[in-house]
Amino acid sequence: MAREIDLLWGPRASPRRGPKPKLSREAVVGAAVALADAEGLEAVSMQRVAKELGYTTMSLYRHVDSKEDLLTLMGEAATGNAPPEPREDGDWRAGIEDWADATTRRYRAHPWMVFVQLSGPPSGPNGLRWMEAGLRELVGAGLRSGEALEMLLLITAALRETIRMEVEMGRAAAEAGTTLPESERDYARALRAVVTPERFPTLSRMLEEGVLDQEPASPPPEGGQPGGPAEGLDFGLQRILDGIDAYVRAKDGDARGA
Amino acid sequence: MAREIDLLWGPRASPRRGPKPKLSREAVVGAAVALADAEGLEAVSMQRVAKELGYTTMSLYRHVDSKEDLLTLMGEAATGNAPPEPREDGDWRAGIEDWADATTRRYRAHPWMVFVQLSGPPSGPNGLRWMEAGLRELVGAGLRSGEALEMLLLITAALRETIRMEVEMGRAAAEAGTTLPESERDYARALRAVVTPERFPTLSRMLEEGVLDQEPASPPPEGGQPGGPAEGLDFGLQRILDGIDAYVRAKDGDARGA
DNA sequence: CCTTACTGTTTAAGTAATACACAGATTTAG
DNA sequence: CTAAATCTGTGTATTACTTAAACAGTAAGG
Numbered sequence: 001m002a003r004e005i006d007l008l009w010g011p012r013a014s015p016r017r018g019p020k021p022k023l024s025r026e027a028v029v030g031a032a033v034a035l036a037d038a039e040g041l042e043a044v045s046m047q048r049v050a051k052e053l054g055y056t057t058m059s060l061y062r063h064v065d066s067k068e069d070l071l072t073l074m075g076e077a078a079t080g081n082a083p084p085e086p087r088e089d090g091d092w093r094a095g096i097e098d099w100a101d102a103t104t105r106r107y108r109a110h111p112w113m114v115f116v117q118l119s120g121p122p123s124g125p126n127g128l129r130w131m132e133a134g135l136r137e138l139v140g141a142g143l144r145s146g147e148a149l150e151m152l153l154l155i156t157a158a159l160r161e162t163i164r165m166e167v168e169m170g171r172a173a174a175e176a177g178t179t180l181p182e183s184e185r186d187y188a189r190a191l192r193a194v195v196t197p198e199r200f201p202t203l204s205r206m207l208e209e210g211v212l213d214q215e216p217a218s219p220p221p222e223g224g225q226p227g228g229p230a231e232g233l234d235f236g237l238q239r240i241l242d243g244i245d246a247y248v249r250a251k252d253g254d255a256r257g258a
Numbered sequence: 259m260a261r262e263i264d265l266l267w268g269p270r271a272s273p274r275r276g277p278k279p280k281l282s283r284e285a286v287v288g289a290a291v292a293l294a295d296a297e298g299l300e301a302v303s304m305q306r307v308a309k310e311l312g313y314t315t316m317s318l319y320r321h322v323d324s325k326e327d328l329l330t331l332m333g334e335a336a337t338g339n340a341p342p343e344p345r346e347d348g349d350w351r352a353g354i355e356d357w358a359d360a361t362t363r364r365y366r367a368h369p370w371m372v373f374v375q376l377s378g379p380p381s382g383p384n385g386l387r388w389m390e391a392g393l394r395e396l397v398g399a400g401l402r403s404g405e406a407l408e409m410l411l412l413i414t415a416a417l418r419e420t421i422r423m424e425v426e427m428g429r430a431a432a433e434a435g436t437t438l439p440e441s442e443r444d445y446a447r448a449l450r451a452v453v454t455p456e457r458f459p460t461l462s463r464m465l466e467e468g469v470l471d472q473e474p475a476s477p478p479p480e481g482g483q484p485g486g487p488a489e490g491l492d493f494g495l496q497r498i499l500d501g502i503d504a505y506v507r508a509k510d511g512d513a514r515g516a
Numbered sequence: 517c518c519t520t521a522c523t524g525t526t527t528a529a530g531t532a533a534t535a536c537a538c539a540g541a542t543t544t545a546g
Numbered sequence: 547c548t549a550a551a552t553c554t555g556t557g558t559a560t561t562a563c564t565t566a567a568a569c570a571g572t573a574a575g576g
Contacts (some may be wrong), residue, residue, distance in 0.1 A: 018553020150490025276522025
């Protein structure tokens, strides 16, 4: 965790002797990111990255200590250093929505990101910039630092896991030669065969109402697949924002009252 | 997704000829679960599970189609079929808290569960029982089916990813020979070296306040590690519940007003 | 009885991460 | 200006993993 900070901020002292390196860490990470973007994270093996660059497998280890480190570096690189700017109007709700939207778009642009194991909160320059941007909005909403951190981690966790599921479902659907909404309908159909009203009253009422069969009401967000678990992110985020709002109001009320 | 339902509910017609099987799917899954509980998911290889049972690697494939299927079966098995019972008092807030607590405890009892890829919402008998229990509370709170489903997926996503990070941080700490709170302080210390007030105003104020250095105020929940990202789950869940409450009240108010 | 279908085993193919020693390049000490 | 030191990318090898395919033995059906 602390060593991750060294990895991502470390000065990487340039050597004073020996042949000029033709490869570089940046080239290795860049090739790996390009490969993951094109063919998914499971295509990223040390051998494959090396082949992509026209070098031998072992040459990569001169620039990266291990595959794990490479993955961490890839994550930091794909994060980018351009989180949403502070809003002029100071509207914290819109600010957090922007942040969540931007994060979702980032994940959708590099779907493999959500499959890279996080070993803690962000550590690299880019990750921390995003964290700063999110915290700024939550503190602006009236939360204390610690509360803002906790909320931001929770929101990020929900986004990551939801997008992960979306990607996984999309992959499975593509593999089966269908679309995501279609395979969702298949899922609903298969569920109906096993979900009995006695054992699963709520669930079976839900299936009767056709919740999983409906065409999505809203058009899919740009770049996103229609349907899938991310459909519900917006509703959920709104409830979270409502909850923050209620909490901050109550706190202010207390403060005034005391 | 639909085939997962077959896998987890399928009738597994018993063969009419040939030698009596000594191994069984249950034994394979059980051994794999025990192994994962004891040594983590990365210890679960087909070879290792077979060795644990005293059979050859390939024998497992008579009872399980692939390692992926084995993992799915393990997840279903570790889920268990005993989600919280409906509360007598009908207190939906407490009901959802119970559900989230029980889920967290379940994840902490089998930390590897959160590393098993989900290919969609629950499909097996046990997974669906838990889903039913969660939906019941959310519908009881006044959400419509679709809304309840979306909220439950969001809450589950947040729990899973947060526990995943907790486990990962705990593992890293243990590997480094320290405790989680100690390595959190190391993290804060390392952050202070790179987080400048100009580039990271909010973050650096947070570090000044010592947010990551403090001993946790509340004692660690039973079975859980002290510190780590799960510390914030309670606060976050309360905000979500507040948000649901506000939403339902507003809806009811509208309905009465109309 | 003997064919059929099923069991667990053997063998082997293919992919992966990475340790280690090497040949050649380049800088620096003397 | 040479020799030692140091660094680069390469070649080779080890270990571990999933799983395909052919096989030998076992139990039931006709």
